[in-house]
Ligand SMILES: Nc1ncnc2c1ncn2[C@@H]1O[C@H](COP(=O)(O)OP(=O)(O)OP(=O)(O)O)[C@@H](O)[C@H]1O
């Protein structure tokens with residue numbers, strides 16, 4: 285039986301990567317595997333530098349996801365909004381593709397009159413409520429992020445409160461970069477709740493470099509590992525919704 | 530949702546611009562901007578000889594989904610559940626394609642400004658009206674979600690509270706679509722974000738608390754402890770403490786139950802302080818802090834008006850039969866459509 289599932293990477297950072305693979309290329313790679321990459325840029329009252337902004341946009345664009353720049357204090361609302369929005373976009377992509385197949389022409393949601401669009405949206409809403417969701421959360425813990433980390437923790441716990449109200453299942457995993465020993469460190473393996481973070485998060489040490497690209501790479505590997513483990517155990521194929529643009 | 534966006538208003542439509550819908554060719558002449566938020570910008574516009582509110586967004590999905598909610602409200606007879614929906618369309622502007630919907634323009638100040646202008650005695654009247662509307666909304670299977678004073682406009686005279694911004698309005702049982710921290714029980718650690726009537730009733734209690742704390746406050750220890758402390762620091766809140774605490778802890782089974790307990794509470798206080806009745810006239814703000822200016826001092830006229838307005842809610846039932854048929858038909862349509870997609874997804 286077909287069981288749809290949405291897979292996302294949520295990257296929380298405050299600026300520029302400076303180590304390892306090109307994060308924009310890594311995001312493109314993720315998209316090819318049906319994983320969307322969403323980016324939240326957290327800034328203090330001061331402005332974010334232009335280059336950092338460009339990278340944030342670039343990663344989300346090539347990762348087929350959503351990006352948003354916010355002040356640290358608005359993080360909770362943003363994290364859930366971005367996750368939801370990206371989910372809806374993916375589902376819309378799926379529905380769009382089906383529409384094209386049925387109608388046999390290059391038709392997307394925008395080409396439908398508003399009345400028809402409304403009916404399709406109801407289906408998208410319904411799917412958004414019931415679909416299973418897997419989010420790999422990547423948190424930038426370079427030195428400049430230090431003061432924002434408690435807020436990030438709160439926002440992530442809040443995210444699981446929001447998504448937990450859906451009837452679909454949720455799985456999260458959390459990685460930080462740079463890690464204690466190496467570029468990336470897995471803080472929490474796939475789990476249906478993020479509450480456990482409250483005890484792990486404060487013990488973080490923050491380093492200097494920002495290996496965003498390698499972090500995305502590790503995230504992809506983690507999705508893959510999870511997948512092969514599953515198919516080994518259950519012997520069935522996992523399918524997932526993919527973005528179609 | 531309250532959020533600052535780097536690209537807050539990408540349309541920047543100049544007053545006088547005529548917007549012609551791509552599909553329905555209806556014309557709207559923009560008069561001015563009314564406000565903007567997370568989901569777009571709302572303009573006041575002229576359509577024929579009617580003034581309407583027009584919500585324009587880059588995000589076609591949010592327009593479609595809000596319009597869906599308003600459309601289904603339209604099926605509720607004699608409803609004041611949200612602004613009535615007039616049109617949904619796209620606008621091909623020089624800057625790109627934007628989706629919009631046109632709705633009833635609800636003219637008036639928001640709840641907090643109104644109370645500030647007209648005096649605290651109005652708080653209870655308006656909250657009782659709101660609870661009435663919520664009862665209907667819940668009965669129809671919806672939860673309002675993003676309930677806050679900014680989304681409550683007082684029309685009139687006669688004063689009548691109206692909800693705008695259905696961006697958070699969610700079918701009961703699903704996950705709340707949009708919320709604002711201060712009014713969200715999840716934020717305070719007092720419940721889930723599942724759309725249940727109790728979710729809205731929590732927000733109503735927070736709206737009441739907000740009237741006594743116009744600046745709002747942030748979470749420290751959170752949960753019921755912090756909120757109870759806040760209630761006990763304000764006389765106008767301590768008078769209705771039981772009702773507030775019940776709403777905050779999800780103990781009311783319905784909006785009607787909360788409404789009647791609130792009504793009971795304030796009528797009780799009303800007789801106890803009979804000598805201190807106030808006229809329903811605008812009063813200088815400074816006097817509101819005296820006990821007589823509190824909601825307890827709600828005037829007889831105000832109460833009567835409230836009763837009248839709830840009587841008016843009971844509409845004649847002659848069209849009911851047809852409604853039922855229409856409803857059945859729509860449900861049938863919706864179900865077959867969903868089923869179609871269900872099969873589709875299974876096959877693929
Ligand atoms: N029907 C209406 N009649 C009059 N004013 C309206 C109407 N709808 C919206 N407004 C005004 O426009 C403002 C923004 O509208 P709305 O709240 O719908 O936008 P939003 O993008 O959903 O904002 P938020 O960030 O609060 O969710 C409102 O605060 C209100 O002042």
Ligand SMILES: [Mg+2]
Pocket residue numbers: 530566679680694
């Ligand atoms: Mg609003």
